[in-house]
Amino acid sequence: MxxxxxxxxxxxxxxxxxxxxxxxxxxxxxxxxxxxxxxxARHEVAEVEQRHSDDVRWDSSHPVNKDDMVIIYNRVPKTASTSFTNIAYDLCGKNQFHVLHINTTKNNPVMSLQDQVRFVRNVTSWREMKPGFYHGHVAYLDFSKYGVRGKPMYINVVRDPIERLVSYYYFLRFGDDYRPGLRRRKQGDKKTFDECVSSGGSDCAPEKLWLQIPFFCGHHSECWNAGSRWALEQAKYNLVNEYLLVGVTEELEDFIMLLEAALPRFFKGATELYRTGKKSHLRKTTEKKAPNKETIAKLQQSDIWKIENEFYEFALEQFQFVRAHAVREKDGELYVLAQSFFYEKIYPKVN
Structure with a gap:
């Protein structure tokens, strides 16, 4: 036993x-x-959405357009905006949306009051151009001021202030590989950026750094007063509250990846196109020379640089925060996270 x-x-x-x-x-x-x-839960949500769609397919004035999304990219000069915009042009046929370039007289980023009203009316009521992707060198415009229904979604890209100014300085003199035969405004001026700063030239003065803040600040007069801390705070407020996403030139691919994940209606296929397409890296400034340490140090003594750089770092931190909550890194590659929420306890129950 x-x-x-x-x-x-x-x-x-x-x-x-x-x-x-x-x-x-x-x-x-x-x-x-x-x-x-x-x-x-997903089945119930689908049925509720279908019933809602059937109920509101027609309202008292016009058919409900389920494809009326509008994006405005008020692009800051020399932030890789042409490279990004080319992707929109390449995708618009396949993804079936319209792309429109906002061409202002003498590239003036500030619209007259009457043009502001016209532009707002166009964007909100031009149904033939919806869904639409508008892009141009224009300052932020608050649509809620004009008594219209439906606001567009804003996106943008910012760049290190000194790097942006250096790129713009040489662009005015030598152009780029996008349209190499086009004569630029400062063509023939061989002075380097270092020489310009050393001699106190106007094309490289600290006031020329003041551009990204006013583009985000908008059409208020104080936005364009170089060094205004009020403009800085207004630009920060708009970036957080009025822009869907603001990327940085140095991490443009991640910006495109996040847009594709959030807005596939427009940007499906954008990441792969950026990585492999011939047009994505199209525009590069010619004859650009990196500034020396003395030049950078001199510009960084300016209060204007300090405020513009504060805005850039604020935008960079916000972008990295959004990215950290949207993607995961594996084997050196970034992967967009799948949907991590769902609905439950939906009442009344669908029969």
């Missing part, structure tokens, strides 16, 4: 194995139940 203590030990082991098996089965049942609840 088996000794009592060995029998008790085997009984305890058998009981433990049985409990582990039961717990495992319970866990599987819980997971199955959760999956079933998600499926049921």
């Amino acid at each position: 088996m000794p009592p203590h060995r029998f008790q030990l085997l009984a305890v082991l058998a009981f433990g194995v049985a409990m582990l098996f039961i717990e495992n089965q319970i866990q599987k049942l819980e997971e199955s139940r959760a999956k079933l609840e998600r499926v049921i």
Whole structure:
């Protein structure tokens, strides 16, 4: 006969194995139940959305246009805006949206009051151009001031202030590889950026750094007063509250990836196109020379640079915060996270 203590030990082991098996089965049942609840919830949401769609397919004035999304990209000069815009042009046929360039007289980023009203009316009521992607070198415009229904979504890209100014300085003199035969405004001036700063030239003065803040600040007069801290705070407010996403030139691919994840209606295929397309890296400033340390140090003594740089770092931190909550890194590659929420306990129940 088996000794009592060995029998008790085997009984305890058998009981433990049985409990582990039961717990495992319970866990599987819980997971199955959760999956079933998600499926049921998605089905209920789909039916509710369908009923809502049927109810509002026509209102008292016009058909409901489910494809009336409008994006405005009020692009800051020399922030890789042409490279990004080319992607929109390449995708618009495939993804079926319209792209419109906002061409202002003498590239003036500030519109007259009457043009502001015209532009707002066009964007909100021009149904033939919806869905639409508008882009141009114009300052931010607050649509809520004009008594219209429906606001567009704003996006933009910013760049290190000194790097942006250096790129613009050489662009005015030598152009780029986008339209190499076009004569630029400062063509023939061979002075380097370092020489310009050293001699106190106007084309490289600290006031020329003042551009990204007013583009985000808008059409208020104070926005264009170089070094205005009020303009800085207004630009920060608009960036956080009025822009869907603001990227940085140095991390343009991540910006495009996030846009594709958030707005596939416009940007499906944009990331792959940026990585492999011939037009994505099209525009590069010719004859650009990096400034030396002395030049950078002299510009950084300016209060204007300090405020513009504060805005750039604010935008960079916000972009990195958004990215950290939207993607994960694996084997050196970034992957967009799948949807991490669902709906449940939807009442009244659908019959």
